[in-house]
Amino acid sequence: MEARSFVLRGVLAGAVAGVAAWLFSLVFAEPQVEAAISYEEGRGAAEEALAVAAGAAPVGGAEEEVVSRGVQATLGIGIGMVGIGIALGLLFAVAYTLLHGRVALRPRVLALLVAGAGFLTLYATPFVKYPASPPAVGADETIGDRTALYLAMVIGSLVALAVAIVVARAVRTRVGTWNAALIGGAAYIALAAVLMAVLPGLGELTINAAAGGPRVAETPLPLRDPAGTIVFPGFDADVLYAFRIASFAAQALLWGVLGLVFGALVERRMTRDDSGERAPQAAAAA
Amino acid sequence: MTTAGAVVRAKATAVPASETLPWLLSAVIVGLVLYYFIGIDQGALSVFGDTSVVHELVHDARHFLGFPCH
Numbered sequence: 039m040e041a042r043s044f045v046l047r048g049v050l051a052g053a054v055a056g057v058a059a060w061l062f063s064l065v066f067a068e069p070q071v072e073a074a075i076s077y078e079e080g081r082g083a084a085e086e087a088l089a090v091a092a093g094a095a096p097v098g099g100a101e102e103e104v105v106s107r108g109v110q111a112t113l114g115i116g117i118g119m120v121g122i123g124i125a126l127g128l129l130f131a132v133a134y135t136l137l138h139g140r141v142a143l144r145p146r147v148l149a150l151l152v153a154g155a156g157f158l159t160l161y162a163t164p165f166v167k168y169p170a171s172p173p174a175v176g177a178d179e180t181i182g183d184r185t186a187l188y189l190a191m192v193i194g195s196l197v198a199l200a201v202a203i204v205v206a207r208a209v210r211t212r213v214g215t216w217n218a219a220l221i222g223g224a225a226y227i228a229l230a231a232v233l234m235a236v237l238p239g240l241g242e243l244t245i246n247a248a249a250g251g252p253r254v255a256e257t258p259l260p261l262r263d264p265a266g267t268i269v270f271p272g273f274d275a276d277v278l279y280a281f282r283i284a285s286f287a288a289q290a291l292l293w294g295v296l297g298l299v300f301g302a303l304v305e306r307r308m309t310r311d312d313s314g315e316r317a318p319q320a321a322a323a324a
Numbered sequence: 325m326t327t328a329g330a331v332v333r334a335k336a337t338a339v340p341a342s343e344t345l346p347w348l349l350s351a352v353i354v355g356l357v358l359y360y361f362i363g364i365d366q367g368a369l370s371v372f373g374d375t376s377v378v379h380e381l382v383h384d385a386r387h388f389l390g391f392p393c394h
Contacts, residue, residue: 041347104376105381105383111384114383115388121362125354125358126359131351136348140338164390170389176392
């Protein structure tokens, strides 16, 4: 098989995985997103009422809607999930192509392994430090910092995995494959832990620390009037929990379907080649 | 071990990267561009200037996929 076959199968498997993640998100993400947006609106109104009570002029007028909520919650999230499925499918196919035939694993096992590595580095490790958050959790002013920090976690995780693989390969002949894999795993965890310890929590960013003292995250605290009475509650912990669990499950589903479908497509193509072209293949091998 | 398993294992020959570089390179570029537009554009950075159509369209997916969003 050539690179073209792998890349096209990566796109197909990625699109299938994206559709699966889309259907999942319609059921498990949208209720939390809706709850978060109504919290955001309620809090905005409460903040404005406080400001008016303190003597400020009412701002008035809602935020302009560029894309309606109805489109965002159905077609928009679908375009996002299928699009990211194709993007990850392409990157996955490149990593797979470079390993195919160079490791002693049959294709469907290698495909699942590469998908697992993608899930670990591009989502799960960054998630431990900077978990997915619904609307209302995350200040507009920190979007630049948050983006940079998130990408630092993504790139750092990829580097940590590369180092772990180099370490495992270096010790493999001395300690055997099993122990080499354990050592590589320990190296990955150690490097990821150092990265997480060095990077700041989102609540420690200057703007957030100035507003409410240093905290781990940006999750909104209860809103208080000047007398200290709570006039609007903090962000609902249950909504936050449900959103994050669903986000994690959706990524596991996305990568799982990508790896399984891609592996099956590659093996089907190879067995078909084998029955159709046994003679030329044997000649080429000789 | 199944026969099919033995066949695919035996036939999994390495693809020389040099021959297939154009495909791999374009796959990386297209993949990264898609990743950027779905995850990042019109948030911290913006390619198409001061609009937020891309951001707003994929807004829910961006939150759900773990990317920073407002």
